[in-house]
Amino acid sequence: MSDKKKSGVSRADAEAAVRTLLDWIGEDPDRAGIKRTPTRVIESFGDWFAGYAMDPYELLGNSFHSVNEYDRIVTLVGIDFASHCEHHMAPFLGRIHLAYLPNKRLAGISKLVRVVEAYTKRLQVQERLTAEIAKCINDTLEPRGVAVIVEAQHQCMTTRGVNKTNIKMVTDEMLGAFRDDDRIRAEFMHAVGQVG
Ligand SMILES: [Zn+2]
Structure with missing residues (x-):
């Protein structure tokens, strides 16, 4: 199921909205240096918010392969991401660390990274981002457990508002064996800690 909303806003209208914001902050939108800024901003939005056109369930649900011989934890440590609050x-x-304990299905590394992109390249709150990634992996791979840790610095806190430059927010979601089995959770935390 894709949750891509069909937008009725034209690209020209979107660029005009950026021009309005430039005007509002006190800039001259016709100044040579920023004349093409609305175009560049909307192009950047295309990258930053590409996740709306991606279906993480389809990405992962259609690509797993079955294995019988590997039943240990699969951990990905330090997936860099940029999202927007x-x-x-x-x-x-920040960075995302994730793991799952396979049952029958294994996913390719690149597919898991694409799932992270599908959820980070949208407007988000960190808590929901953490839960959504875990739920998607849990629903599609049906593993014995999923663990996701997200650590991030929010520029709405570091550059404005409370202005705390080094504050980092850490959220986690532990499902199945990672929630119920201390030993398995400890193994994951150790793998994450190794890389720091
Ligand atoms: Zn914010």
Whole structure:
């Protein structure tokens, strides 16, 4: 199921909206240096918000392969990401660590990274981002457990508001064996800690 909403807004209208914002902050939208800025901003939005056109369930649900011989934890440590908070549209940047304990299905590494992109390249709140990635892996691979840790710095806090430059937010979601079995959770935390 794709949750891509069909937008009725034209690209020209979107660029005009950026021009309005430039005017509003006190700029001259016709100044040579920023004349093409609305175009560049909308192009950048295309990258930053590409996740709306991606269906993470389709990405992962159609690509897993079955294995019988590997039943140990699969961990990905340090997936860099850039997302934007839905309250301020300010970037929040960080790293995601994830793991799953396979049951019958294994996913390719690149597919898992694409799932992270599908959810990060949208307006987000970190707590929901964490839960959505875990739920998608859990629903599609039907593993014995899923663990996701997200650590990020939110520019709406580091560059404005409370202005705390080094504050980092850490959220996690532990499902199945990672929630119920201390030993398995510890193994994951150890793998994450190794890389720091
Ligand atoms: Zn924010």
